[in-house]
Amino acid sequence: MNIIRVHGGHALEGAVEVSGAKNSALKLMAATLLAPGATTLTNVPNISDVHVMGKVLKGLGVRIDVLDEHTLRIDTSTADSWEAPYELVAKMRASTAVMGPLLGRFGRAKIAMPGGCNLGARKIDMHILGLEALGVNFDTDHGYIHAAAPDGLTGSMVSLEFASVGATENLIMAAVRARGTTIIDNAAREPEIVDLANMLNEMGAKITGAGTPVVTIEGVEELHPVEHRVIGDRIEAGTFVVAAALAAGDAGVEVLGFSPVHLGMVFKKLELMGLRYERLESGVRAWRIDRPAPTDIQTLPFPGFPTDMQAQVMALAALADGVSVITENIFENRFMFASELVRMGANIRIESHHAIVHGVERLSGAEVVSPDLRGGAALVLAGLVADGFTDVSATHHIRRGYERFVDKLTGLGAKVESLSLPDPEDD
Numbered sequence: 528m529n530i531i532r533v534h535g536g537h538a539l540e541g542a543v544e545v546s547g548a549k550n551s552a553l554k555l556m557a558a559t560l561l562a563p564g565a566t567t568l569t570n571v572p573n574i575s576d577v578h579v580m581g582k583v584l585k586g587l588g589v590r591i592d593v594l595d596e597h598t599l600r601i602d603t604s605t606a607d608s609w610e611a612p613y614e615l616v617a618k619m620r621a622s623t624a625v626m627g628p629l630l631g632r633f634g635r636a637k638i639a640m641p642g643g644c645n646l647g648a649r650k651i652d653m654h655i656l657g658l659e660a661l662g663v664n665f666d667t668d669h670g671y672i673h674a675a676a677p678d679g680l681t682g683s684m685v686s687l688e689f690a691s692v693g694a695t696e697n698l699i700m701a702a703v704r705a706r707g708t709t710i711i712d713n714a715a716r717e718p719e720i721v722d723l724a725n726m727l728n729e730m731g732a733k734i735t736g737a738g739t740p741v742v743t744i745e746g747v748e749e750l751h752p753v754e755h756r757v758i759g760d761r762i763e764a765g766t767f768v769v770a771a772a773l774a775a776g777d778a779g780v781e782v783l784g785f786s787p788v789h790l791g792m793v794f795k796k797l798e799l800m801g802l803r804y805e806r807l808e809s810g811v812r813a814w815r816i817d818r819p820a821p822t823d824i825q826t827l828p829f830p831g832f833p834t835d836m837q838a839q840v841m842a843l844a845a846l847a848d849g850v851s852v853i854t855e856n857i858f859e860n861r862f863m864f865a866s867e868l869v870r871m872g873a874n875i876r877i878e879s880h881h882a883i884v885h886g887v888e889r890l891s892g893a894e895v896v897s898p899d900l901r902g903g904a905a906l907v908l909a910g911l912v913a914d915g916f917t918d919v920s921a922t923h924h925i926r927r928g929y930e931r932f933v934d935k936l937t938g939l940g941a942k943v944e945s946l947s948l949p950d951p952e953d954d
């Protein structure tokens with residue numbers, strides 16, 4: 528059993544460089560399918576989700592050369608399959624991001640139905656409705672979605688019921704090769720979507736409005752391979768900013784390699800909780816908050832407060848001087864880590880999609896289970912300031928999205944170790 532053991536009470540100092548954004552890199556990798564030839568992606572995070580997307584692409588006949596730890600040369604000229612199998616989609620839902628590119632390239636895709644995951648049901652009905660508007664027929668059997676556009680894709684007007692990140696991305700990636708113009712209304716505005724549109728435009732696509740609620744895509748005949756740098760990971764950055772808010776020494780901690788503009792609402796809420804920070808050329812320096820003020824947060828699509836930062840900020844609110852209310856509007860199961868935080872002495876009551884967090888003066892180290900990616904990271908953060916040590920298990924969730932998390936924290940002066948312990952189930 529792999530665990531992360533965190534010894535509380537060690538002040539953080541120095542600088543940490545964040546990796547490329549998981550949620551950008553995965554979609555950029557999928558988008559390379561649209562440009563036959565070799566695209567080079569730099570600043571790719573070395574995380575397990577990227578390895579899964581690599582397997583998905585290889586299964587489609589793509590060749591991937593790892594030029595260095597963060598640089599992938601992805602040659603899609605040999606792609607000859609359009610199937611994303613169950614074993615990979617079940618491991619990582621973002622595998623469904625190949626649907627739009629496969630439709631754009633081959634006019635067909637066979638994708639395992641993703642099913643639910645530990646964050647909730649996570650349907651893909653909006654992806655399907657949007658692609659149907661572009662002329663795609665869907666059929667499902669034996670757990671697979673068969674998508675086909677026998678007459679090619681045709682540009683259309685698509686209004687999304689909700690600003691879904693994945694649906695917006697799949698639609699953009701299909702529409703770049705459609706005949707005519709596609710307009711996506713109520714599109715998601717996340718920075719990773721802007722990164723995707725930027726790369727596609729470098730490849731020869733004609734996309735305007737990415738980062739706004741109305742994205743217009745004029746279809747083109749072909750796209751060509753490029754070299755593109757993945758943007759810095761705003762969620763990894765936000766995680767380290769919360770680490771600083773909990774545990775930085777007097778000199779503060781520098782979090783580098785991302786754009787603070789991508790975390791506007793997170794900084795606004797953290798400032799109201801007492802965070803002091805200064806902008807640097809490629810990041811921020813942040814200081815510890817002596818005793819955080821309580822907060823009132825609701826997760827929303829960008830530029831609202833990101834659901835992917837909710838758990839980390841709840842770990843901070845657990846130590847606030849008062850009662851915080853945190854409302855989760857995006858994923859129904861995203862409070863699972865709260866009961867683990869309660870094992871560490873937090874006082875949290877969940878009422879439907881609201882968490883009422885009564886701040887306590889101290890947390891105490893305990894054995895806890897990482898229920899998902901961000902919940903796991905939040906438990907490690909809580910361990911930084913808990914009395915004694917905290918053992919966080921199910922660390923594979925954390926490796927999905929954090930490159931060398933333990934090393935980066937250790938580099939800041941935290942006492943954190945990766946350990947392999949005998950599994951109690953084996954006794």
Ligand SMILES: CC(=O)N[C@H]1[C@@H](OP(=O)(O)OP(=O)(O)OC[C@H]2O[C@@H](n3ccc(=O)[nH]c3=O)[C@H](O)[C@@H]2O)O[C@H](CO)[C@@H](O)[C@@H]1O
Binds near residue numbers: 550650689828835857
């Ligand atoms: C790999 C990746 O980029 N993941 C991010 C992406 O996930 P993802 O792209 O899956 O998130 P969406 O924005 O699509 O989902 C938002 C909500 O809409 C629902 N929904 C979505 C599509 C659909 O067809 N039908 C439907 O009901 C989902 O179940 C969820 O409740 O955006 C989320 C919201 O910012 C982030 O938390 C994830 O980190």
Ligand SMILES: C=C(OP(=O)(O)O)C(=O)O
Binds near residue numbers: 549550620621
């Ligand atoms: C929810 C997340 O990712 P995914 O959509 O890949 O599950 C996340 O990055 O916090």
